[in-house]
Amino acid sequence: MVLLISMYAVLAIVNLTSYHVNPLHEGVIPVNMNTADIRGDIFFDLRSKTLPIECASDRANQTHDCRNQEVVDTDLVVTKLVMTVYGEFGEYARCNACNAKDVDPSSGLPCHGQNYLCVCGEPRQRDCTDQKPVGAENITTHxxxxxxxxxxxxxxYPWSCWGQEVVHKTAGPGKNTWYSSTSAGWCGAPGASPATCTWSAEVLKIVNKTCSDNSVYSAVEEYDALHDGRFAKCPHHPQTGPRRNTSDPCWIYSFYATVLGPDALMPGGAVAGMPVEILDQAFDRPFADEAQGGCPAIPPPPEAPPRLGSQRRYSHRSFGVLSGPQLQASFRAAAQLAAEEVAERRRRA
Structure with missing residues (x-):
C-alpha cells in the first residue's frame, strides 16, 4: 500500500465531475468512450434536437448522429460520475460505438471486435485506442x-442552422470540455499497473435519457411560457409537457429560439435566449434525489472488461416525424414565428 501511494504521489491527480450518454447495454464505465463536463454534455445533447428533421431529409447520409448509437439507441442512459485522472492530459480521441459490420461509422476504420473505437487525428485518422493518457478537448475552441x-x-436547410450556435451558448472559462478515456489507461482493467494506468471512475448515478430530456424540455418550456409564448403558437398545441412532440418542426424551432434567442437561428445572429445557468440546473437536476425532482436511479449493469463485441447490437429509436399536411403546417408555423420575431426586432430598432 505504501508503494502504491508513493507511485501516485508523483503524478498530477485531477478529479473531474463528468457526464456520459451511451446505451446501457454497453456499460457505464467509460472504457473507450467520451465523457464531458456539464457544458460539454449540454453541447452534445442540444446540438442534436433537429435530427428528427435532418434524418428524414436528403442530408441523412451526411449526418453522423443519424447513425450514432449514443444518440439514437433505444436504451440510452446518462451517467454522472467522478473521473480521477493520473498524469497529464493527452490528445483527445473521438470514441464511437462500432456498428454491426465491425466498423466505426464515423471514421470508417475497422473495430477489430471492439464495441467502441477511439480515433485520433484530422484529416488523416488513426486508431488510438491504445493511447493511455486521458484526452481533453475544449469544444468552444474546436x-x-x-x-x-x-x-x-x-x-x-434552415433547421441545420438552428443548433449551430449552441457551442457559443455553452462557452465559458474552463468549461465546455470533452474527455476521452481508453481501455489502455483504465486502472480497473485486468492486470492494470498502478504505476502506468491513467484513470479510474466512480459512478454517482445513472438515469434514463428520456427522464433527463424531460427535465431539460420542461425548463425550456417553462422559461418560454414566462417570456415569449412560442410553443403556444404552434399549430398542434398543446406542445409542452407530456403531450409535447419533439419531432414537430415548430416545437424544435421554439426550443432553439428559447435557448439561443431567435437571432442566433439566422446567419450572423447573436446568441441570447435563456440564461445558461438555468440549463446547467436542468441538466444536473435528474441526478438529485427523487424527492428533490431527480430521476429514478438505474442500477449499474455488470461490467465485463474488455468489451469485445459480444454485446454489440444495433437499434434505432423512431423520431416520429410529422408527414404530409401536418409537416407543412408545422414548418409554416415555425416560419411565421421567425418572421414575427424579425418584424418585432425591427420595430424595436
Whole structure:
C-alpha cells in the first residue's frame, strides 16, 4: 500500500465531475468512450434536437448522429460520475460505438471486435485506442471558430442552422470540455499497473435519457411560457409537457429560439435566449434525489472488461416525424414565428 501511494504521489491527480450518454447495454464505465463536463454534455445533447428533421431529409447520409448509437439507441442512459485522472492530459480521441459490420461509422476504420473505437487525428485518422493518457478537448475552441451558418444553407436547410450556435451558448472559462478515456489507461482493467494506468471512475448515478430530456424540455418550456409564448403558437398545441412532440418542426424551432434567442437561428445572429445557468440546473437536476425532482436511479449493469463485441447490437429509436399536411403546417408555423420575431426586432430598432 505504501508503494502504491508513493507511485501516485508523483503524478498530477485531477478529479473531474463528468457526464456520459451511451446505451446501457454497453456499460457505464467509460472504457473507450467520451465523457464531458456539464457544458460539454449540454453541447452534445442540444446540438442534436433537429435530427428528427435532418434524418428524414436528403442530408441523412451526411449526418453522423443519424447513425450514432449514443444518440439514437433505444436504451440510452446518462451517467454522472467522478473521473480521477493520473498524469497529464493527452490528445483527445473521438470514441464511437462500432456498428454491426465491425466498423466505426464515423471514421470508417475497422473495430477489430471492439464495441467502441477511439480515433485520433484530422484529416488523416488513426486508431488510438491504445493511447493511455486521458484526452481533453475544449469544444468552444474546436467547434466555435468557424463562420457559422451561411445564407445558402439556411435557404435550403434552415433547421441545420438552428443548433449551430449552441457551442457559443455553452462557452465559458474552463468549461465546455470533452474527455476521452481508453481501455489502455483504465486502472480497473485486468492486470492494470498502478504505476502506468491513467484513470479510474466512480459512478454517482445513472438515469434514463428520456427522464433527463424531460427535465431539460420542461425548463425550456417553462422559461418560454414566462417570456415569449412560442410553443403556444404552434399549430398542434398543446406542445409542452407530456403531450409535447419533439419531432414537430415548430416545437424544435421554439426550443432553439428559447435557448439561443431567435437571432442566433439566422446567419450572423447573436446568441441570447435563456440564461445558461438555468440549463446547467436542468441538466444536473435528474441526478438529485427523487424527492428533490431527480430521476429514478438505474442500477449499474455488470461490467465485463474488455468489451469485445459480444454485446454489440444495433437499434434505432423512431423520431416520429410529422408527414404530409401536418409537416407543412408545422414548418409554416415555425416560419411565421421567425418572421414575427424579425418584424418585432425591427420595430424595436
Amino acid at each position: 467547434f466555435g471558430g468557424g463562420g457559422g451558418c451561411d445564407w445558402d444553407t439556411w435557404i435550403k
